[in-house]
Amino acid sequence: MLVLALLCAGCSGTTGAGSPAPAPPPPAVPPVPGIEAEVVRMRTDVTVDGQVHVRVTDTGDEPFTVTGVALDSPGFAPLPATALTAEFEPGRTIALRTSYGEPDCAAQVAPLAARLTVVRPDGAVQELRVPLAGDDLDVVHREECAVAGVLAVAGVELTGLAAREEAVTGSLVLTRSGDDDRAVTVVDARRSVVLDVAVDGLPLGLGPGERRVEAGVEFTPASCEPHVLAETKQPFVFPLSVVVGDGEPVAVPLPVDQAQQALLWDLLERVC
Incomplete structure (x- = not known):
């Protein structure tokens, strides 16, 4: 029993100094073959509350159409998808305007993704969760949470x-x-x-x-x-x-x- 107790002394979630171990980073959003996305805040977005753009690129070898886009982040309240029609060819990049919800200042922005409704050439419809590059939404989160802290x-x-x-x-x-x-x-x-x-x-x-x-x-x-x-x-x-x-x-x-x-x-x- 003494040996078991000694072995388990290192089983608690603490560091060598006795402080809690840091929380592991959130799991990354897995990539989606043929589609890449980046969140950007354009000059026109600064003039409209709650708006950013998702820049989507067709990195594959076949076309597709996006009919809906929404942001997916623990740091913001979810909103319904923005309905649109954007037709992609291989290599084409299109910036899709969408909105973000109220910030949750107790949460991190990551893991950050775009939820895309994608229509394939054969008519198949897919609901995809595409990882979002870029840190513009982190900047928005910091700014809005700083204001909330003052108010x-x-x-x-x-x-x-x-x-x-x-x-x-x-x-x-x-x-x-x-x-x-x-x-x-x-x-x-x-x-x-x-x-x-x-x-x-x-x-x-x-x-x-x-x-x-x-x-x-x-x-x-x-x-x-x-x-x-x-x-x-x-x-x-x-x-x-x-x-x-x-x-x-x-x-x-x-x-x-x-x-x-x-x-x-x-x-x-x-x-x-």
């Missing part, structure tokens, strides 16, 4: 917007979300493509023990160039640089609802 400590709100002669004014409000008492500080506010934003008295800090703090905010036109106004995809994206405690700054978008957007459009039309 779990303090909410950000734009209130009381009103039209002035050549501006729209209101208040930027920070409200503590729960029991986390770390300081939250807005250190910078950046303009959009067509509108400048100025926050009074930056940095705006919500100190330990404080539940709410606010500062005045003013929006003015940054550009009246007709082509800029016509072509902009992000007229109301105002990134705030926010620090929680002694952490690194996080780019948190200032929320602008539909009624507030209408006021800002009216400002551009009135002044420009």
